[in-house]
Amino acid sequence: MYKILKKEVLSDIIKLMVIHAPHVARKAKAGQFIIVRINEFGERIPLTIADYDRDAGTITIIFQEVGKSTMQLGRMETGQEISSFAGPLGHPTEIENYGTVVCVGGGVGIAPIYPIARSLKEAGNSVISIIGSRNKDLLFWEDRMRAVSDELIVCTDDGSYGRRSLVTEPLKELIENADKKVARVWAIGPAIMMKFVSLATAPYNVPTTVSLNTIMIDGTGMCGGCRVLLEDGARFVCVDGPEFDAHKVNWDSLLSRLQFYRKEERAAVEHWQHKCRLEGAPEEGGK
Amino acid sequence: MAELNQKERMKIKRHDMPNQDPLVRRRNYDEVALGYSEATAKKEAERCLQCKDPKCVQGCPVGVLIPQFIKALREGDMVKAVEWMKVKNNLPAICGRVCPQETQCEGNCILGKKGEPVAIGRLERFVGDFELAHRTCPLAKAAPTGKNAAVVGSGPSGLTCAVDLGREGHKVTLFESLHGPGGVLVYGIPEFRLPKRVVYGEINYAVECLGIDIKIDHVIGRTFTLDELLNDYDAVFLGTGAGLPSFMRIPGINLNGVMSANEFLTRVNLMKGYLFPQYDTPVKVGRKVAVIGAGNVAMDAVRCSLRLQTLHSRKTNELPGEVHMVYRRSRDEVPAREEEFHHAGEEGVIFDFLTNPVEILGDEKGNVKGMRCIRMRLGEPDKSGRRSPVPIEGSEFEMEVDTVIMALGTSPNPLVFVEAEGLERTKHGTAVADPETGRTRKMRVWAGGDVVTGAATVISAMGAGKRAAADIDKFLKGEAPWQ
Numbered sequence A: 001m002y003k004i005l006k007k008e009v010l011s012d013i014i015k016l017m018v019i020h021a022p023h024v025a026r027k028a029k030a031g032q033f034i035i036v037r038i039n040e041f042g043e044r045i046p047l048t049i050a051d052y053d054r055d056a057g058t059i060t061i062i063f064q065e066v067g068k069s070t071m072q073l074g075r076m077e078t079g080q081e082i083s084s085f086a087g088p089l090g091h092p093t094e095i096e097n098y099g100t101v102v103c104v105g106g107g108v109g110i111a112p113i114y115p116i117a118r119s120l121k122e123a124g125n126s127v128i129s130i131i132g133s134r135n136k137d138l139l140f141w142e143d144r145m146r147a148v149s150d151e152l153i154v155c156t157d158d159g160s161y162g163r164r165s166l167v168t169e170p171l172k173e174l175i176e177n178a179d180k181k182v183a184r185v186w187a188i189g190p191a192i193m194m195k196f197v198s199l200a201t202a203p204y205n206v207p208t209t210v211s212l213n214t215i216m217i218d219g220t221g222m223c224g225g226c227r228v229l230l231e232d233g234a235r236f237v238c239v240d241g242p243e244f245d246a247h248k249v250n251w252d253s254l255l256s257r258l259q260f261y262r263k264e265e266r267a268a269v270e271h272w273q274h275k276c277r278l279e280g281a282p283e284e285g286g287k
Numbered sequence B: 001m002a003e004l005n006q007k008e009r010m011k012i013k014r015h016d017m018p019n020q021d022p023l024v025r026r027r028n029y030d031e032v033a034l035g036y037s038e039a040t041a042k043k044e045a046e047r048c049l050q051c052k053d054p055k056c057v058q059g060c061p062v063g064v065l066i067p068q069f070i071k072a073l074r075e076g077d078m079v080k081a082v083e084w085m086k087v088k089n090n091l092p093a094i095c096g097r098v099c100p101q102e103t104q105c106e107g108n109c110i111l112g113k114k115g116e117p118v119a120i121g122r123l124e125r126f127v128g129d130f131e132l133a134h135r136t137c138p139l140a141k142a143a144p145t146g147k148n149a150a151v152v153g154s155g156p157s158g159l160t161c162a163v164d165l166g167r168e169g170h171k172v173t174l175f176e177s178l179h180g181p182g183g184v185l186v187y188g189i190p191e192f193r194l195p196k197r198v199v200y201g202e203i204n205y206a207v208e209c210l211g212i213d214i215k216i217d218h219v220i221g222r223t224f225t226l227d228e229l230l231n232d233y234d235a236v237f238l239g240t241g242a243g244l245p246s247f248m249r250i251p252g253i254n255l256n257g258v259m260s261a262n263e264f265l266t267r268v269n270l271m272k273g274y275l276f277p278q279y280d281t282p283v284k285v286g287r288k289v290a291v292i293g294a295g296n297v298a299m300d301a302v303r304c305s306l307r308l309q310t311l312h313s314r315k316t317n318e319l320p321g322e323v324h325m326v327y328r329r330s331r332d333e334v335p336a337r338e339e340e341f342h343h344a345g346e347e348g349v350i351f352d353f354l355t356n357p358v359e360i361l362g363d364e365k366g367n368v369k370g371m372r373c374i375r376m377r378l379g380e381p382d383k384s385g386r387r388s389p390v391p392i393e394g395s396e397f398e399m400e401v402d403t404v405i406m407a408l409g410t411s412p413n414p415l416v417f418v419e420a421e422g423l424e425r426t427k428h429g430t431a432v433a434d435p436e437t438g439r440t441r442k443m444r445v446w447a448g449g450d451v452v453t454g455a456a457t458v459i460s461a462m463g464a465g466k467r468a469a470a471d472i473d474k475f476l477k478g479e480a481p482w483q
């Protein structure tokens, strides 16, 4: 069992948790992920590592409540325990001094882009970060991102904070600006955002890395459910990734595969909310 | 019963296994084979001729003392029967259910030459179930040796190795990457063939008696590397199995509705997807399912598909769909256990032999809508003596399906080889290990089971775990140093 040592409500639907998992913390690196399972009925949910503290033996996860399992996790409180927590999984980000790099984090993708930006900064890169969300309420870790970036651009879709635009607009401007000499781009966020980042950087041949969050079960290469189609064939995201060259990813196939269990995901939420009502448990998470 | 003579014994007919009715069992996940009663088991045991040179034992990969346990059983001495069994086999309740007896012990039984062999597997299961319920043969632990061993993977090879090392007094830590132990016994083989209470019963008992420390959620190669384990343990056994699924290299494999049998079976068995939404993990089969392959894995996939379809149709009042097993060779080459093939047929699977997919077809949304297949014929025998299938030109046709499950075999998961300098592998990705001792080319590292042989059987994995444990024990006691 793994104890929740701390919980922070970053927004209505985005929660942060610090989990005691020394076996994962001792080797965790930026870019890797973990698999969490709440209890004996739970599914195995992959979440990218947002931060780690080796001395304290903790891993920080940040998640958006999108389905039954993440909603249920979001209702758990400090002191409660999670039944399974495996990792660190996948390959870490390849950190080098590339020169000037851009780190793009969209929505809950701000969480995993943070340790990457920090590591890149520590390796001597000049880091320009772009973070974006639908609105001001969904934005978090602006301060943390600012602390590890030489320049930070904040956007919201509705203009309620920062610049009113998608993350791809400032990204394009940066790439087109010859003075900046952008050597590499990292982007983590919703699949559709990563697709458009990829389309934006491809014409300029700026190497672009994305972290894919496909449907997974084991996270160890055993099921193949996480596979993604690259130019030269399929790869398993959990063992070959989760980071890939964005320009090689078949985005349409990826987006379609993410939809496969939509109906069941909705049914699970309904079933759970119904159960919560019967048991009188709070259905909406409070702040 | 009075002592029978050989002639009288040979007149007794082999006793059928009571099974759940096919129409009923299509709607549930309960065990299909119900097991012999004590009376039937004793009567079946009377058939054994107690050969001086028992051929059945030669057919068993671990050499179970078959005539001895059968004799004790028919004399009504169950405690003795269990003792004989446990000399060679730690997990009889499991093997009795899943061993391919027709090619092993029973395939060799002398009675099989003229009539039907003794139902050794069913008797083994009976003895195993007795032990599970009564625990007359406790696992005793020798005085602590002060040595410790790490066992990686908790399938049949790892479990057996851990238990045997624990009995010798070594301190054993068992590392498992998933959230529970059991390996294929838990994530692959379905409840209706091997109830999980049997597997957990064996595991819990071993943990209780021997104090084996099971560390779940530990992926060796990531959480710890093999080299790190070698710093902390005197010996390491790798029983990580062959869990990496293969996909056919044909167009369309990334469409929605195409999955590996491992994914499908893991969703159903390990994650209990058939109980969705009580359990969180969904599993989906369509109305027309094609399972590619004809091994045990394929058989489990077709039978799980049938059950999911039937359960689903009872909820929605639709007619249940169809499940096809598509195999490029013919009936005679089917590698699955005979009993499973027979049960699958009874439950309504449609077999498409000598058929091979060449492309999976998708609709505009990226969902599977069909499969283009080609008919095959059996050509000349290849080097291994098996007749290899050859495509028949111009015989291509389309099959309407919405789910394609690939059960084409698996290879060892490569993660454990990460940062394991010197651990040699073959070109098939299997670990190189001595078949007698399990020693790999890397000092203080042993391996056995599917990670060495490629996908094989429960009993061969158990046997490898047992042989390795014996050698590790000698090594740890200084009797067999590493050369």
Ligand SMILES: Cc1cc2nc3c(=O)[nH]c(=O)nc-3n(C[C@H](O)[C@H](O)[C@H](O)COP(=O)(O)OP(=O)(O)OC[C@H]3O[C@@H](n4cnc5c(N)ncnc54)[C@H](O)[C@@H]3O)c2cc1C
Pocket (backbone or CB within 6 Å): B098, B099, B100, B152, B153, B154, B155, B156, B157, B158, B175, B176, B177, B178, B181, B182, B183, B184, B185, B188, B189, B218, B219, B220, B221, B239, B240, B241, B242, B243, B265, B296, B297, B300, B337, B413, B415, B416, B448, B449, B450, B451, B455, B456, B457, B458, B459, B461
């Ligand atoms: C669906 C199916 C049906 C089958 N039916 C039969 C049958 O009827 N009869 C029969 O005899 N055989 C059958 N088999 C084959 C049999 O199950 C295997 O041969 C046997 O389980 C192999 O045992 P093992 O101990 O080598 O490995 P496994 O049972 O595969 O166990 C390996 C374990 O190691 C873990 N692991 C892997 N990598 C790591 C790592 N890096 N770190 C930590 N842990 C790791 C895995 O999670 C797993 O739990 C079947 C196989 C399948 C898939």
Ligand code: SF4
Pocket (backbone or CB within 6 Å): B059, B060, B061, B062, B063, B064, B066, B089, B095, B096, B099, B100, B101, B104, B105, B106, B120, B121, B124, B459
């Ligand atoms: S272990 Fe398997 S092969 Fe050996 S006697 Fe038992 S059933 Fe037969």
Ligand code: FES
Pocket (backbone or CB within 6 Å): A215, A216, A217, A218, A219, A220, A221, A222, A223, A224, A225, A226, A227, A236, A237, A238, A239
């Ligand atoms: S999640 Fe199962 S292989 Fe990647």
